[in-house]
Amino acid sequence: MPEIAVTSLDPRQQKLVDNARIALERGQTDYALDACGQILKSAPGCLAVRRLQRVAQLRDFRSKNKFMAKALGGFSTAPFMFGGGKKEPAKLLETAEGLLVKDPTSVAALRLLAEAAVGLGLPETAAFALDAVRELEPENRANLLALGEAWIAAGKPAEAVKTADLLLKQKPADAEAQALLRKASVAQTVTKGNWETQGNFRDKLRDEAQAISLEQAAKVVTAGDMAQRLADEAVARALAEPTNLNHYRAAAQAYRQLGRSDEALAWVRKARSLPSGAADPALEKEESELQTTLLEVCVAAATEEALAGAQAELAAWKLTEAKRTVERYPNDFPARLTLGELLLAMGQVDAALAQFQQAQKGPQVRVAALVGLGRGFKAKKIFDLAVMQFLAAKAELTEMNDAKKEVVYELGGCYEAMGKGEEAIAEFKAIYGEDIGFRDVGEKITAHYSR
Numbered sequence: 001m002p003e004i005a006v007t008s009l010d011p012r013q014q015k016l017v018d019n020a021r022i023a024l025e026r027g028q029t030d031y032a033l034d035a036c037g038q039i040l041k042s043a044p045g046c047l048a049v050r051r052l053q054r055v056a057q058l059r060d061f062r063s064k065n066k067f068m069a070k071a072l073g074g075f076s077t078a079p080f081m082f083g084g085g086k087k088e089p090a091k092l093l094e095t096a097e098g099l100l101v102k103d104p105t106s107v108a109a110l111r112l113l114a115e116a117a118v119g120l121g122l123p124e125t126a127a128f129a130l131d132a133v134r135e136l137e138p139e140n141r142a143n144l145l146a147l148g149e150a151w152i153a154a155g156k157p158a159e160a161v162k163t164a165d166l167l168l169k170q171k172p173a174d175a176e177a178q179a180l181l182r183k184a185s186v187a188q189t190v191t192k193g194n195w196e197t198q199g200n201f202r203d204k205l206r207d208e209a210q211a212i213s214l215e216q217a218a219k220v221v222t223a224g225d226m227a228q229r230l231a232d233e234a235v236a237r238a239l240a241e242p243t244n245l246n247h248y249r250a251a252a253q254a255y256r257q258l259g260r261s262d263e264a265l266a267w268v269r270k271a272r273s274l275p276s277g278a279a280d281p282a283l284e285k286e287e288s289e290l291q292t293t294l295l296e297v298c299v300a301a302a303t304e305e306a307l308a309g310a311q312a313e314l315a316a317w318k319l320t321e322a323k324r325t326v327e328r329y330p331n332d333f334p335a336r337l338t339l340g341e342l343l344l345a346m347g348q349v350d351a352a353l354a355q356f357q358q359a360q361k362g363p364q365v366r367v368a369a370l371v372g373l374g375r376g377f378k379a380k381k382i383f384d385l386a387v388m389q390f391l392a393a394k395a396e397l398t399e400m401n402d403a404k405k406e407v408v409y410e411l412g413g414c415y416e417a418m419g420k421g422e423e424a425i426a427e428f429k430a431i432y433g434e435d436i437g438f439r440d441v442g443e444k445i446t447a448h449y450s451r
Helices: 012-026 030-044 046-064 091-101 107-119 121-134 142-151 155-170 175-192 223-242 245-257 261-270 281-301 302-327 334-346 349-361 363-379 383-396 402-417 421-432 442-451
Strands: none
Touching: 012 030, 012 046, 030 046, 030 091, 046 091, 046 121, 091 107, 091 334, 107 121, 107 142, 142 155, 142 175, 142 421, 155 175, 175 363, 223 245, 245 261, 245 281, 261 281, 302 334, 334 349, 334 363, 349 363, 363 383, 363 402, 383 402, 402 421, 421 442
């Protein structure tokens, strides 16, 4: 049973999704729940509708002030294993859906939904269910391990890397988390051909306001209209409930989607001024990102006379933030990689090398760290050590993509500097055979044969 997009539903069901969204905006949760339930009966693999249903369930549950017991006896609390669920996953799905109607905050019911989804061949739905558990129990180690496996099964290894990082922040020596990170990193390399983990991951379902943004994926309304609506609603809720951190998050997210980074930053800072938000690492990261965005805008808009000053301010800010992140999270290897690259760009080669040496311990950024080490040693004219790093990076990149071309080009440049012309031209030929227009390899090859 494949997972399907809203656009794959028949026109009547697509219209029903539209009506459910409108009803939810108007506070008519009963209609939204009924509409989503109807669609999911015939299309249980429509994840966008299931997300919309969860928004409606959470809103209805909270509005009625239900404080239901969590004792749903009979459900296992053992780590969730991805092996195909039970013999009748359709019945498991029906049971899970029934329980979630009564209490959408039931961890046992969400776990059952994940199990049913695996049995039905719906890996993204399984990840969705386990991610909802993460929102309820963010330090549940067994669930985080299961969630990481679910993201890999769903073809989203970058999310699995992020999940493994969460586990390693709790316990850096966690062997199972390290194994998950290695597995996710390999999957990420295979699927994307990248040496760096992708940044700016979107949090899933952090609160109901963010969850409504899934409607954009369904193309029900334009992104701008939706973001403005979300912003207005979130601001109104924040004014009504000034101690609810989720409303501040929603406002910041909506303004960010609108491209109004200054207003988004203001709401993030308001959120961080609350006791519950002061030590929130996600808010801390978002504040840093938004401040960086604003400084980048200043650089782009600077006059010729002011450009150098704006660039210097941006560079200083990035370096300060990178150092602060590494000091607070010494096992954040992507952060160490970023710091190393900034230091290298500023000419602080020895300090950069120290960061790259630490960063290479992180499987998700190991290749990028090796490249950084190679460039650092090359800058110090220690070419033999630079060659060692580039060879190691080259060996870990199997496909001749842009990442590997960069590594091979750097390696060839080192051989040139060492006077090893034949070894250098062999590396440049490897690129030339795949991409004649890469950098100046065409000129190098032409010059070689003309001699």
